[in-house]
Amino acid sequence: MMFKVGDAVVHPIYGVGQIIRLDQKQFTGTELRQYFQVSTEKTMVWVPVETSETIGLRRLTTRVDLAQYRSILKSRPASLNKDHSRRRRALTESLKQGSFQALCEMVRDLTAHGWRKPLGSADATLLRKTHEMLCQEWAASDGATIAHATQEIDRMLLEAKRAYA
Incomplete structure (x- = not known):
């Protein structure tokens, strides 16, 4: 490309x-x-x-593709490894892919991991950074403000929590 x-x-x-x-x-x-x-x-x-x-x-992800990513954010979260080192390694590898889908899945899965028990500092930092990156790209793709994108993403994560927690 x-x-x-x-x-x-x-x-x-x-x-x-x-x-x-x-x-x-x-x-x-x-x-x-x-x-x-x-x-x-x-x-x-x-x-x-x-x-x-x-x-x-x-x-940059296209506005048309955001529909697919909305589905990912609202879908059932994947379980993360209970072992901190292995979980961190898997998340880092996923992030290295650099894809928007990997970013959506990571935010969804880390957020869900935090529903069950509080995130450790490393996981919380990773979630904060990936959430910021997701919101930034979402806003740019959708032609919206970062605040609006953040609200939309957080609303979808809340829908997933209601459905799967």
Whole structure:
């Protein structure tokens, strides 16, 4: 998948952004390479063109696809491993996929895990970060504010709690 200047993209660490420039750069001790300059809400990121997909840069989810993700958020949560280390490893691997679906599933499953007992600090931090990323991309995809996206997502998670808790 090739990106072009003006594309709305999602960086797996920095979140929603837009490719504002394609440039050649040479950093200390490296050869001249092409980079996408991606502007996000908080920072500017240079992403090597040839590894952009490998690092997880992807197009913003479309508004049409949000219907599918609404179903995921309202569906039965998957059980998470009771062993903290294994659970953390599985969640980290899932997050590395960088897909919007993985983000939805992680927020749904961690939220549900917290219904049964309070989340530990590592799980709570991961849930907070993934929830923020989900809300940010949801808002950008839907053309809504982050506050509106957050309300919609939290409402769907509450529906799932009523149905499955």
